[in-house]
Amino acid sequence: MDSLNKLWLSTGLANFELGQVIMMLVGCGLLYLAIARNFEPLLLLPMGFGAILTNIPISGLSEIGGLLHYIYYAGIDTGIFPLLIFMGVGAMTDFGALIANPKTLLLGAAAQFGIFATLFGAIALNMVPGIEFSLKDAAAISIIGGADGPTAIFVASRLAPELLGAIAVAAYSYMAMVPIIQPPIMRALTTVEERKIEMAQLRPVTKIEKIIFPLGVLMMAIFFLPAATPLVGMFCLGNLMRESGVVDRLSSTVQNELINIVTILLGLGVGSKLSAEAFLNVQTLGILALGAVAFSIGTASGVLMAKVMNKFSKIPINPLIGAAGVSAVPMAARVANKVGLEANPHNFLLMHAMGPNVAGVLGSAVAAGILLALVG
Amino acid sequence: MDSLNKLWLSTGLANFELGQVIMMLVGCGLLYLAIARNFEPLLLLPMGFGAILTNIPISGLSEIGGLLHYIYYAGIDTGIFPLLIFMGVGAMTDFGALIANPKTLLLGAAAQFGIFATLFGAIALNMVPGIEFSLKDAAAISIIGGADGPTAIFVASRLAPELLGAIAVAAYSYMAMVPIIQPPIMRALTTVEERKIEMAQLRPVTKIEKIIFPLGVLMMAIFFLPAATPLVGMFCLGNLMRESGVVDRLSSTVQNELINIVTILLGLGVGSKLSAEAFLNVQTLGILALGAVAFSIGTASGVLMAKVMNKFSKIPINPLIGAAGVSAVPMAARVANKVGLEANPHNFLLMHAMGPNVAGVLGSAVAAGILLALVG
Amino acid sequence: MDSLNKLWLSTGLANFELGQVIMMLVGCGLLYLAIARNFEPLLLLPMGFGAILTNIPISGLSEIGGLLHYIYYAGIDTGIFPLLIFMGVGAMTDFGALIANPKTLLLGAAAQFGIFATLFGAIALNMVPGIEFSLKDAAAISIIGGADGPTAIFVASRLAPELLGAIAVAAYSYMAMVPIIQPPIMRALTTVEERKIEMAQLRPVTKIEKIIFPLGVLMMAIFFLPAATPLVGMFCLGNLMRESGVVDRLSSTVQNELINIVTILLGLGVGSKLSAEAFLNVQTLGILALGAVAFSIGTASGVLMAKVMNKFSKIPINPLIGAAGVSAVPMAARVANKVGLEANPHNFLLMHAMGPNVAGVLGSAVAAGILLALVG
Amino acid sequence: MNSMEQQFLEAGTLMLAGMVFVFVFLSLLIIFINTVLAKLSIKFPDPITLNTARSNKKNNKAANGEISPAIVAVISGAVSRYRKQHASSPQKSTK
Amino acid sequence: MNSMEQQFLEAGTLMLAGMVFVFVFLSLLIIFINTVLAKLSIKFPDPITLNTARSNKKNNKAANGEISPAIVAVISGAVSRYRKQHASSPQKSTK
Amino acid sequence: MNSMEQQFLEAGTLMLAGMVFVFVFLSLLIIFINTVLAKLSIKFPDPITLNTARSNKKNNKAANGEISPAIVAVISGAVSRYRKQHASSPQKSTK
Ligand code: NA
Ligand code: NA
Numbered sequence A, B, C: 001m002d003s004l005n006k007l008w009l010s011t012g013l014a015n016f017e018l019g020q021v022i023m024m025l026v027g028c029g030l031l032y033l034a035i036a037r038n039f040e041p042l043l044l045l046p047m048g049f050g051a052i053l054t055n056i057p058i059s060g061l062s063e064i065g066g067l068l069h070y071i072y073y074a075g076i077d078t079g080i081f082p083l084l085i086f087m088g089v090g091a092m093t094d095f096g097a098l099i100a101n102p103k104t105l106l107l108g109a110a111a112q113f114g115i116f117a118t119l120f121g122a123i124a125l126n127m128v129p130g131i132e133f134s135l136k137d138a139a140a141i142s143i144i145g146g147a148d149g150p151t152a153i154f155v156a157s158r159l160a161p162e163l164l165g166a167i168a169v170a171a172y173s174y175m176a177m178v179p180i181i182q183p184p185i186m187r188a189l190t191t192v193e194e195r196k197i198e199m200a201q202l203r204p205v206t207k208i209e210k211i212i213f214p215l216g217v218l219m220m221a222i223f224f225l226p227a228a229t230p231l232v233g234m235f236c237l238g239n240l241m242r243e244s245g246v247v248d249r250l251s252s253t254v255q256n257e258l259i260n261i262v263t264i265l266l267g268l269g270v271g272s273k274l275s276a277e278a279f280l281n282v283q284t285l286g287i288l289a290l291g292a293v294a295f296s297i298g299t300a301s302g303v304l305m306a307k308v309m310n311k312f313s314k315i316p317i318n319p320l321i322g323a324a325g326v327s328a329v330p331m332a333a334r335v336a337n338k339v340g341l342e343a344n345p346h347n348f349l350l351m352h353a354m355g356p357n358v359a360g361v362l363g364s365a366v367a368a369g370i371l372l373a374l375v376g
Numbered sequence D, E, F: 001m002n003s004m005e006q007q008f009l010e011a012g013t014l015m016l017a018g019m020v021f022v023f024v025f026l027s028l029l030i031i032f033i034n035t036v037l038a039k040l041s042i043k044f045p046d047p048i049t050l051n052t053a054r055s056n057k058k059n060n061k062a063a064n065g066e067i068s069p070a071i072v073a074v075i076s077g078a079v080s081r082y083r084k085q086h087a088s089s090p091q092k093s094t095k
């Protein structure tokens, strides 16, 4: 009898709280998006699963001694996992299109306005009762506008760990929704004639340029923004491994097995922050709303910047590639290509959009560094 | 002269204790089984090697600051390594045969009687002078009957870390000896006619069933047995990664590089618990004896359950597949197939035996959860 | 205004110290050697990059909470990374040539004179004002003569962590320069006739010999030198995984993904010790000088030992293969082959030189064990 | 001997509770498969071509499409080498 | 409301400082590309054969040359099996 | 200068002890190879077919048999594509 009672008390049914049930449904929702809708499945699948695991009553998976607790504190609280992933992303990135057309860096810069406008917006949301974002919170939220997962997680883990779950969910969800969010904005801000603009073929880029480029980026980050060097440094290390051509076996492992392992653990660890207390509040709604705003403003800024540049440039620039400046590599570049093809079936913008696309990654890392330096 | 003396005192010869020599021979024995007899070499080779390393005098490999000490406390004491391996096993498991013939879950349930009967037996062994097993010890020992390495190591690390070495040795050794242990029991409990029974071909299983199945298993574990969710959760995560089809690169890494790395470290870490004090005692003999009993009872229970079911089922069930309910995937299923072929050369039971085989993995994880909930 | 000032103070330009600039140039120099000169790029590229990262002002990458700090203390201070790499090296090593011609072990022994002579030299350098090496320092420096990266890093992390950076730089640089350092010494110490000596074809080696050999090496280390068993043990574990043939999937991961991941982290961690305070002093110059001496003496000892053996052996030995006894696998063996071909275009020494080459690895590990036992 | 009896009692209770629990748990899974999964499999049947696609997908390394460019390159090479070796054969005349 | 104003001021300053900084940083990168990299690309042009070599190299697994022996072995087998199947065809006569 | 002398003495002792030890250790290994291993190699000779099996096995990735199904699938495709391209060639008539 006593044993039966003990058995009953050790079931989940006897210990559930409403918040946990809701958060498990949120986790299932993330799994649905990942599996059925193919929304950034590499991260949302482990993250959704982690959300379910962390909300299991009395299992202690996220408490001291539990697996998710170890993963979070060893890998995310320390910043190690996002930095290792950023190294892998660097090793996957080809800066060729950017070096061939360096002006596109300005598009990647303009799109970061999505970040800083959102910072302002987050502070403005403090006028809503029940929401109280500190400047650190606002900075962490704004980085969603960078459309770059590891950067967002790294900054959030530094500035507002208690918001990490909501920020990561927003960042990856909106990144997956880039093909839905961006096209209407792109069409609204451009004329058909502008969308039809064909761009000149890119010049070939030499090996030496590709090798020196990441070192140059790192040097500039060292001179002007040391706070960005963890992110920029690991990214450039990955890229240098890729381009140097002398450590292919390391580059390959970084792009494959290492990033795969860390992605699973990162997803589980981020999911472990999706507890009811941390997620089920009006602040999360605010974060989700701000995220959508951030992506929209970033997209618009990129497109408008491209239109401005087009006025001053002899070589024509299709304004659609400005939208790729938000990063979300390579989705945003594909979207630019697709919208371009609608207007002109012979207009292949993919390679041209890769320039602002990877510029956006650098731009977000720089913006992250500024936030860490001035707010952190 | 002084230096020569120091040199002599720093040799192993000047510091050996008898127990260490014996344990090194045990380690060599494990290596022999792994290499020459192909007994679960993936784990027994590193485990045997770890047993040798941990017993080297004055090398300090298992003391604070030593490699094996770090591996044990970072990976096994925390439970991280067995859980990661279980994720990999989940990613390697195909539940198709089980979903196609769900009744075989009862076979996997019946075979767990090997666990609980052994628990009773371990307590009974307290009547032998020199053996004193607490209830926790008995529970940790009984899990050998689950015929599942990571589960046994996880439970032992939670309930009886000082018995971990002996339990792991017993579990893996008997798993490797399944082709020797099971056939006589299977033949003794069945008639030739029963062994000749051919089974109907399995229906095809759809993708959606395979995706939802691990989530259903997890949900049930959450409702009824949260204590099992670390094991069941990681197993289901691995299986979901496999079946979802959207994260193949993660699934591949989990099944290959990650599980390989963790297996080596797990083996070394478990081997580091094979010190003379912990292993060379009458309790170890008791554990080894109980392990053989556990496997035998589990096998018999599975076969008998299948015979019972055969009486009530319209669709014939070959009782041999009941023996696969002990897990030991996929060895036990192969044994059922082989013994079936002896009786009837046209009787291919392999796929049918995979159902109870993977059911046994779930059954053991559930049994482990019960032990952790009620005894832990 | 305040914000602008804060922004300025958060730039690198406002915080640079001269030493940091110099050390970044050193890091760039290592990258240059790795990429343009192909000097041991697998380690020098991450090491050079780590040297740059660790010298970035106010980024805190090597301070508590920084990535490089975690890497160094988790992986190098504990000795885990060099030991895992040594396991991988073991899994890559084929002892066939050594077993076929065991006398070449004496060449690997003789070349270790480079280590112990350097130890003497390091003590002698104390006569130079500004240099003060303790016996531990001297022992750590002398291991450069072992021409084996993981061994050098392991010993240095144990005996003289503050010299680790300089020792690793010297060890890997000189290993890369083996094709420049060794040939003049080899030519100076041998006659053309000696260099023309052709060697008898090696006998085939059986599988059982290759399996038992690493176990025999380990047993001898256990009996005579437990202090060497962390290094020798992990090396032999890797080799046993390779040769046993029953754990090919583990062996493959150890040789590829695991060693790649650890190499990157090891390089970054070692690079993080290249801070201005630790590196920019006269001691570093002393270490670099001693390293060159160590390699030269080791090479000469190997060649001379081969000449001595040739006087007593019926079967002819080409003295050039003695130079391969310093390890630097497989570079030194290739150098022996190349110098041999110069003298006699039909003289293929590569396989014969692999014997002393891998013997040198064992010899260095034994020497490391002696230093750790007597000095540590 | 009292403690012994108590231990046996505990062990017996555990055995009973454990076996009942295991059977109940796995029986519920049977019901889950026979109801929920059965309905799902009718509502979302596999597309007809899926079988072959899945069987390929399980070959892990190949699944990510990582290898294929390399393999294709090697094969192209092999095929062209093969064709060169047979340059004089009648089939070449069809080109 | 004073604190609110102050927060807006801080946020506005951050926005301004941040956007200026981002633009300056990336503009300097443009200059870096147009000067340093441009000069380097002239001074160290790619060898002519490099393009194809690089494109192969990016196929990661294949890059290390790890797979190729296995692949070649498999292909040899496939090709020889293919040839055996066609042993009676005219092309065989050229052997 | 006394400490200096002492240091030299220590270093000299180390050098002597170390070199002797290294030589003794590796010489014992020679004996081990010439006795134990030699006997073992006679008692357990390699099966004749082993050589080729081993040389294949060392191709790591391929060793686990992981790649082969994928490769075979790709090759089958390549071969069938190749055959389609030559559908009009005489060899087809043998089918
Ligand atoms: Na961005
Ligand atoms: Na089981």
Ligand code: NA
Pocket: C145, C146, C147, C148, C325, C326, C327, C328, C360, C361, C362, C363, C364
């Ligand atoms: Na050496």
